[in-house]
Amino acid sequence: MPSAPPIAQIALDIPVPRLFDYLATGLTSADIGQRVRVPFGRKQLVGVMMGLCNDSAHAPHKLKPVLEVYRDTPALPAELLRLLTFCSGYYHYPLGATVMAALPTRLRSTQAVQVKLASAWQLTATGLTLDAADLPAHARAQRALFDRMRDGQPHAGTTLAATSGSYRSILKTWVSRGWAVQIDQPASLHTHRAMAADTPPRLTAAQHSALTQIGAAFAHYRAFLLHGITGSGKTEVYLHLVATALARGGQTLLLVPEINLTPQLTGLFRARFPHIEIATLHSGMAEGERLAHWLAAAEGRARIVLGTRLAVFAPLPQLALLIVDEEHDSSFHQQDGLRYAARDVAVVRAQQRGVPVVLGSATPALETWHNAQSGRYTLISLAERAIAGARLPAIRLLDTRSSKPDAGLSATLLSAIGSRLTQAQQSLVFVNRRGYAPALMCFECGWSAACQRCSAKLVLHLRERQLRCHHCGHVERVVHACPACGNLDLKPGGFGTQRIEDTLTQHFPHARILRVDRDSTRRRDSWADMQRAIRNGEADILVGTQLLAKGHDFPKLTLVGVINADSALFSPDFRATERLFAQLMQVGGRAGRAAEAGEVMIQTQFPEHHLYRLLQRHDYAEFAASLLAERAAAGFPPFVHQAVLRAEAGKLETALDFLRQAQAAAPALAAITLFDPTPAAMARKAGVERALLLAQSPTRKALQLFLTDWMVRLYALKASNVRWNLDVDPLEI
Secondary structure, eight states: OOOOOOEEEEEOSOSSSSOEEEEOTTOOGGGTTOEEEEEETTEEEEEEEEEEESOOSSOGGGOOBOOEEEOSSOOOOHHHHHHHHHHHHHHTOOHHHHHHHTSOGGGGSSSOOOOOOOOEEEEOHHHHTOOGGGSOTTOHHHHHHHHHHTTOOOEEHHHHHHHOTTHHHHHHHHHHHTSEEEEOOTTOOOOOTTSOOOOOOOOOHHHHHHHHHHHTTTTSOEEEEEEEOTTSOHHHHHHHHHHHHHHTTOEEEEEOSOGGGHHHHHHHHHHHOTTSOEEEEOTTSOHHHHHHHHHHHHTTOOSEEEESGGGGGOOOTTEEEEEEETTTOGGGBOOSSSOOBHHHHHHHHHHHHTOEEEEEESSOOHHHHHHHHTTSSEEEEEOSOSSTTOOOOEEEEEETTTSOOBTTBOHHHHHHHHHHHHTTOEEEEEOSOOSSBSEEEOTTTOOBOBOSSSSSBOEEETTTTEEEOTTTOOEEEOOSSOTTTOOSOOEEESOOHHHHHHHHHHHOTTSOEEEESTTTTOSTTHHHHHHHHHHTTOOSEEEESGGGTSSOOOTTEEEEEEOSGGGGGGOSOTTHHHHHHHHHHHHHTTTTOSSSOOEEEEEESOTTOHHHHHHHTTOHHHHHHHHHHHHHHHTOTTSSEEEEEEEEESSHHHHHHHHHHHHHHSOOOTTOEEOOOEEEEEEEETTEEEEEEEEEESSHHHHHHHHHHHHHHHHHSOOTTOEEEEEESOSOO
C-alpha cells in the first residue's frame, strides 16, 4: 500500500494567525523556504513552504495539492524563517502575512519572475574620444558624469545616481548622440573593477579602540552601542568593520533610517570597496531593481547590503555583521501591517545568527542607552571629532522674550547669517514645519482653518494658494474671509519653511537660498541634486526640516539657527523631550565639521530650561540619566513594557465599544495593567475615528503571555465595522 504524501505547511498572505495544509507530493525537506503556488478558494496564491509533517487536522481527501514549486529563486534560509517566526509571535501578527511581507512584490505574484535590469551604461568609442571641454561649461552634472564614466567600464544606475541625480536624462541624450550605450546585464549590480579604492584616513585612538573591541567579537553574538558625537567618525568605523567582515568571507547588513541617506552611504562604500558588489534595498526603488538587488543578496553575490528598515529581512547566507546607523531614529519603526522595530529585529537576528551587531548614534534611544548601562549591550564612546582641529559647535541660546523675532528670525540670528555671507560660509535655518505657516487664523474671533477629515489644522501653502492637511492630503483653496465672522484680515499663525525662506530673501536679496523639505524634494533625485549643490558651494543659506538634520557632512556650513524648538516642551507625548534633544544635537552637529568653528543659535523663550543647558554642554549622558530617572518614577518605558490595541471605525463610539469588548475579554493577570479605552491623540484621521487601549507590565515575559492569550480572544470577537491592530512596544500612544 503506497504511503500517504507528506503535508506541506504553507504561509499565505491571509489575515488569519495560522498556516495552511496542502498535499506535498514530490516535495522534500529541501523545499522548505521555497515559494509555492497553491489553490485557495477560487484563486491561486503564492506562499512559502514553512515545513513538512505527516498529520493534518483536516481529512486527507479534503486537502488540495501544491500546484508548483518555484525553484528559480533561492529558498528563504532556515535562519530567516526562524526570524520571521519570532517576529510573528512577538508582534502578534499573522505568520503568513509576516513571511510574505519580507519578499519583494514581484515574488508574491503567480506570474513568472523575470529579472532584467537594463541599468548599466558605458561610454562608446565615440564618447571616449570626447573631452570635458566638449560639454557645456555650465553643465556641472554632465561634466561630473563624464569624469565618472571616462574609464570605459559599465556603471550601474545606483552608482551614477550618487554622481548626478539627473543622470537618466543626461544619458538618454548621450545615447541618442552615440556617446553612451545602455547594457542589459540581468541580476548584476555592476561593480567597478577598474577603479582604485580610496585611501582610508588615519584613525583616531578612539576609533582604533572601537575597532579592536568589536573586531574581537566576530563569529559570536555581542551587541555594541557605538555612542559617537556628531563628526566623530562612526562611518569610518563602519567601513573598517565591513572590511574585516569581507576578509572573513562574510556579508554585512547596514541599516539606515532614511532613503535620502542611502545614495550618500552607497557612494562612500563604493569608493572604499570598488571591487565588491553592493546591494541597496528601500521602498523607493523600482520593483525590478529591488528584486535584482534582493536576489544578489540572497545568492551571496552582494557582500554589502545597505537599506532602510525592510532590509532587515533580506536573506543573507553569509551574514557576518549587522550595523544600525542612527539607531534612535523613529523611521526604523514600521507603522502599519507588521508593526516592528527594525533596530530590535536586527539585534534578535544577530543573536540568532551568532554575529556582532553595532548600534550607532550620537543620541541613542533611551531604551538602548538603558541596555548599555545595565550591561546588556557593550558601550563604546567616540567623544572627539575625527578631523583634527574640528570642534563641537558652540551653542548659544537667544532669549526671544527680550528680543522679539522679526517674522520668525531674531536680529542676532540675522546678523550672524549676514556675517557668514561676508565670509563665504554657509548657514542653516532649521524649522521643522513645511509650508508657509502651520495655520491660517482669524484674530478677531479665533477661527482657524481645520481639516474636516482629521483632528488637525490645515497648513497654509501661500505660494500655491492652498490649505493642505499634512496627515490625509486634503487640499482646499485659501479663503479670503473668515467663515465665522466675515473678517477679511486673515493672518498666518506660526512659521514654516516657506515663510522663513521669504523672510531671508527680504533681508538678504542677493543670497542663494535653498529650501529643503518634503515639498521641495518631491521630484525624483531632487535631494541628491541639492546635496551636490550644497557641497559645491552653490547655496549660501539653507532652510529646512529634519531632512537636513541627519548624517550629512557639509564642510562649508558653520552656522545653524533653530526656530520654534520650544513647542516640543509642551507636548503630551512623554518621548517629546527625548526627540527634541536628539534632533537639536543632530542638526547642530552639521555645523563646523571641518576646520572652521561652528555655532548653533537656538531661539527660545526658556533659556534656563534643563534640556537647553545640557545641550550647551553636549552632555547626552547627563540628559539621559535625568530622563531615565523621570521615566522610572513615572512608570514609563524602558521600566515597563507596553502594547496598544488600536481600533478604527466610521464613528468613535463604534471603535470605543469594540475596545470595551476587548477589555472585558482580556485574561486576568496580576502582572498586567489594562487601562480604559480612550480616543487617540488624533481622534480622527482621513475621515476615520480612532481609539486605543493600553496594556502594560513590568516584565516583557508577562506581557507576552498576556498578549498570546488575549489575541486568541480578540480574533473571536465580532468586529465587522471595526479595523483593529496590535502595536507591541509602541513608539506613540
